[in-house]
Amino acid sequence: MGSSASHAIGENLLEEYTELTYLKKAEIQYIWKRFYAMDPDQVSRNPACLLPVYLLEEYLLPQLKVNPFRERLYDVFFPRRDQDGGIYFSFEDLLDMCSALSPECPDKVKAMWAFNVFDFNNNNHIDKEDLTYVIDKLTQKQLSPQEKQKIIEGILKEVDLGKSGDISEREFVHAVIKMPDFATCFQLKV
Structure with a gap:
């Protein structure tokens, strides 16, 4: 080589x-x-x-x-x-x-990769099932179904601009690049 x-x-x-x-x-x-x-x-x-x-x-x-x-x-x-x-x-x-996952990766590119990571069922949008997986991963399944539903409804209200019931890649990228901590949370230092 x-x-x-x-x-x-x-x-x-x-x-x-x-x-x-x-x-x-x-x-x-x-x-x-x-x-x-x-x-x-x-x-x-x-x-x-x-x-x-x-x-x-x-x-x-x-x-x-x-x-x-x-x-x-x-x-x-x-x-x-x-x-x-x-x-x-x-x-x-x-x-x-x-x-x-590099600190040098532009936020938009990083957000597109993050979308793929959070699309657990690989259906090209983040739906309620995907959001449930994310919440369970982050909380180690400590929340009740009602608490998870409330969080999912809040996320969809803020991010689902087309009111389709799920989050497209475009909507996801639009939302997460506005989050000040996103770039540092979605990174690995080698």
């Missing part, structure tokens, strides 16, 4: 990744070194290999273990599964996630 050391990323590839992501060269190099360290033998043989996600939590992003949206982040950024449901990712998958 590159330079004189088999575990270094090539300069041309580094330039390309820098142009295609919101990451700096040093961040990409760091991510590559950590990716390589997860399974040096396999990565040396095939830099485009797929690694199991538990290695990511162990070697690079242990904070994912406690993220309430961990599984959903994996669904969105690492869609590959084995026959037993094991989750696998490539270096480029990892770069996509780190780029989207």
Whole structure:
């Protein structure tokens, strides 16, 4: 994959990744070194290999273990599964996630990724079912159905501008980029 050391990323590839992501060269190099360290033998043989996600939590992003949206982040950024449901990712998958969750990622782009994360049922809008999942994840299922319903009604009243009963990507992006804490809440520091 590159330079004189088999575990270094090539300069041309580094330039390309820098142009295609919101990451700096040093961040990409760091991510590559950590990716390589997860399974040096396999990565040396095939830099485009797929690694199991538990290695990511162990070697690079242990904070994912406690993220309430961990599984959903994996669904969105690492869609590959084995026959037993094991989750696998490539270096480029990892770069996509780190780029989207980078402090340098523009709020609008970050909001579009967040929409995908919160669209649990993958129907291209955030409906009451999705909002229930979000509330349950954030509150660890501590709220009564009535409390959840009241929160959902409040969210839809504020965000569902078309009064369709759900939230489109456009409505979601419009709402969340106005939230002062959104960008810092939807980020991972590598």
